[in-house]
Amino acid sequence: MMNGVEKTNGEDVATEEQLITPWTVSVASGYTLLRDPRHNKGLAFTENERDAHYLRGLLPPALMTQELQEKKLMHNLRQYEVPLQRYMAMMDLQERNERLFYKLLIDNVEELLPVVYTPTVGEACQKYGSIFRRPQGLYISLKEKGKILEVLKNWPESNIQVIVVTDGERILGLGDLGCQGMGIPVGKLSLYTALGGLRPSACLPVTIDVGTNNEKLLNDEFYIGLRQRRATGQEYAELLEEFMTAVKKNYGEKVLVQFEDFANHNAFELLEKYSPTHLVFNDDIQGTASVVLAGLLAALKLVGGALADHRFLFLGAGEAGTGIAELIALEISKQTKAPLEETRKKIWLVDSKGLIVSSRKESLQHFKKPWAHDHEPVKGLLDAVKAIKPSVLIGSSGVGKTFTKEVVEAMASINEKPLILALSNPTSQSECTAEEAYTWSKGRAIFASGSPFDPVEYNRKVFVPGQANNAYIFPGFGLGLIMSGAIRVHDDMLLAASEALAAQVKQEHFDKGLIYPPFSNIRNISANIAAKVAAKAYELGLASRLPRPKDLVKYAESCMYSPVYRSYR
Structure with missing residues (x-):
């Protein structure tokens, strides 16, 4: 004390x-x-x-x-x-x-x-076997079944506040990289420390290795993981259950478990299963949603109107797409007091089979069903843009080059300032480049992407593309949960984080066409997000660190790890 x-x-x-x-x-x-x-x-x-x-x-x-x-x-x-x-x-x-x-x-x-995160970390994971030098983090494979609690005790630190865990099945837009996905938890946690101020010793990267379906890795003599096809079903569920139980037993109720780069079906199920009993957060579903919503709230200053006045069209209906869509619908519902079933109707999703409409309901995966609205079937993205006439186009498909010239031109013909977000990572998977978005819209698009793009000069004007990077949200979000001693994550905390980030965008940023603040000020941004998230935890009665500090922003800053050298006696 x-x-x-x-x-x-x-x-x-x-x-x-x-x-x-x-x-x-x-x-x-x-x-x-x-x-x-x-x-x-x-x-x-x-x-x-x-x-x-x-x-x-x-x-x-x-x-x-x-x-x-x-x-x-x-x-x-x-x-x-x-x-x-x-x-x-x-x-x-x-x-x-x-x-x-x-x-x-x-x-x-x-x-x-x-360098330490997207896009380079993707290449690092692909080559992790051959660049592997010294193990970082904790590897829990099927071999450790029945012994996970003992394995956790092998880790040298006992006071863990946040765990980032992956099973390597869907690394960025690169697919199944098995055990080599460890680069993701390691990279994410270095950002937790640098951007959110968590102590390095309080962070634990974990990879759960249940095998891989990647033939190239299975045949690679340098592969560092289990050489077998992925375990699924009961075997998978039991390993995860043992892990989640052991984590809570070893580190207590308040340890934050962040799921990272799990495949769609597992990501939704794990989040749904453990949200009521653990402090869990899925960055691909919730972090992405929160950072995109923040960009949209900020962009309203440039395009005008309230969130409820806009129509949204997504390419990609996986965990990122449906997660963003749901958070937008929640925010509109909060602002307008309209029921969620109504606000969802402003949002349309396109998957690999075309526009998601009610006539397809029977064959849809459960997480897509809320987005099946009444409309005749529409095959491709371009036809969907023409039919729905959205003001906001969001790419979360993991497939590059899908926002074609025709699609961007169609958006520009419908809107004075079309909002185009190409969110897929790494850069090679981006739906379009910044240059394409500005050129094809004749300099009228407001553009942000998942991976970084350099500024673009068009018609003697310089446009600075924003980066909808989850690193804006999760470090501050995690700090807010930890400093308030939160025991559960609530959707209202995600909305609070989005609003806090949007509030950090100043006029000078808008003047450059930016809808996100510069990263150079990220620790200050994280402290503000942490304060809003913590305030929401106290308000909802989910905080256990009492009494509540008077000034939450100052308290957040005082909790942050400083990398300045210590003097030794």
Whole structure:
């Protein structure tokens, strides 16, 4: 306890104490200290520290500040031509000097986010077997069935606040990468620390390996996972049940479990099954929905009208598409007091068989059924655009190049400022590029994408495309849950996160056509999102950390991990 407030983030609560290591934490000495990524500072160890911790002779004589180390590393990173080499250099740094890794990531977030996360992380997962050096995170396979609680106890940290877990079946738009999906939880959790301020030691990446249906991996001599087809049905459900039970038993009621990159059928079932009993969040369904809704709320300042005045058409009716659609319908319902069944009618979805309409209801998967409205069947996207006349077109199909010239031109002929969101990742799967959206709409489109695109010059005007990146939402969302001690996730918390993010978009951003704020200010954005999410948790009676702090934004900032070096006595 500290000043009567329980430390949310353990030893790393940001106070004046933070710069001196407490006596209770024993820091290894000598050679071992240099090999410990959490405490190693490299050439930043002072003369006194070198004497006190038996480092004399183990380091060259020069002394460097953390700032100078950062400058050197950024210089080195920029020399690499290939993004994957930058990714590997960043992973090596994380294994060598944890604080310097996070300092680099926080101070250069716009430049390094695409390196440690999308799009580069996709390629890293595809090649994970051959670039695999040192295991990160916890691998739980079918071999560990019946022993998962013991396996969790093998992890060196006992105070875990957030777990990101994948089974590798649907990695970004790249499909089944089996055990190599570990790159996703590792990358997501490094963003939880850098952008949301969670302690690195409170984060646990997990991959559940039930096999893979990817023939290429099964035949790859360097593959690191189980060499068998994916387990399904009861065998799969039992392993997940054992995992979820063990997690709660080992880490308590308040540990956040974030599901990541599960295939559609499992993603919906797991979320539905565990939402009533665990603190669970699916970033692909809920995080994506929240960040897209935030962009739409902000975009209203550019296109005018209320959310309820617009018509929405989706290409893709999987977990992202239906998740976004449902959150939009919830927000319209909240604003207009109209029932959800009514507000859903403003939203139309196209899947691989065409427009989802009521005559198809019998053959639809359960999560698509709420979106089957009365309309004659329509085959392709272009015909759907012409029939529905949407003002907002959202791509969540995982299939690249699907927003064709004809589709974008049709959107521009119906709307003065068509809103076009090409959300599929990585860049190769994007429904269209920023340049295509601006050129084909003659500079009138408001565009955002899932992967980053460079600014585009059209007709002597520079357009800056927004990135609807989940990294805007989940770090602040998770921090809000953890600092309030929330025990369940409620949809109203997602709406609160969206509204908080939309409120961070200022006039200067709108002037550039942006519907998201710049990432350079992300820790401040995360603190504001965390405060709104926590406030909602207290309001709904789902918070367990009492009393409620007076100023939630300040409290969120005080909970954030700082990557600045500590002084050792």
